[in-house]
Amino acid sequence: MKKKKQTSDLTPHVVIFVEGDTDEVFFNRLLNYYRCQSVTPVNSCEVQNMKGVGRYASSKFTGKLSADIIPRNERKGRKIYGVCCSFDTDVFEDEETPIVNWNKVRKIIARLGIEEFCTIEVKSAMEDWLLDDIEGVCSFLKLKDCPTSLNGANGYAKMSGLFKRGGKVYVKGLSIADFIDALNIWKIRDKRKEALAELERLLRVQLP
Structure with missing residues (x-):
């Protein structure tokens, strides 16, 4: 019988949740940039599309992590070390009661045994970043x-x-x-590096 790997033997893995298709394409391109340009190896990472910011507050978010992402990665020898949730801030700007309670999300992440959590605020929408x-x-x-x-x-x-x-x-x-592929990802990252700082820390990105 194959011996199950100890948690300490698993490769650290980061999951970036995004709210839509545009964000998914951008963050996958950004990850490629990090892998090519970082002077240190970048942590294993994947992008998951939630198809709507409201789903961060639903059981689908917890279920996706606990029933799919965590066990799937453990089978591949990876441990979910960190979770980042990206969202366009324009959805929240005019809301008296925020659609998502991020403190509640943070607690859910912690209960699942995931050490790190951060949000990526895309102001005001991904198109602003692309421009x-x-x-x-x-x-x-x-x-x-x-x-x-x-x-x-x-x-x-x-x-x-x-x-x-x-x-x-x-x-x-x-x-x-x-x-x-026509965009200068360095230019966008340099303009938005404050918003991306926590993600880069979790990924252990070090750019020259």
Whole structure:
């Protein structure tokens, strides 16, 4: 009979939960950047798409961890060392009662035996982060004159307007797969490094 590995023998593993498809594509691209650029090995990590920020407060979140992610990784010799939950802050800005109680989520994580927990605040939405490299988006759209500012009530509206200039339709969750490779991830990370600091600590990222 094969001897079960002790917890101390398992490889540390980090799970990043995101609220939608756009965030999933971005964070997978960011992880590739970390793995290529970090001067030290990056901890094992995966991205899980919750398909909606409200699910952080539901039993689906706990069930996904306890019934799927934790046992699946243990079978592969990995221990869930840390969990990060990413969310767009625009969902919370106008709410008197927050959709998610992050202190409650933190306690759930601790009860599952996971040592570390952090949130990643994407202000105000992922489109705002992507537009940190507006030149890269313009290059993808083949726009000769890249605007220095954009009109729009939020990042989604601004991105939609920019795509319209390029004769394309921006579809949330789908369009990013076409232009993510055109973006300068270093530029976005450098602008958002404060929001990403806890994630980079858990992953043990050290950039030159």
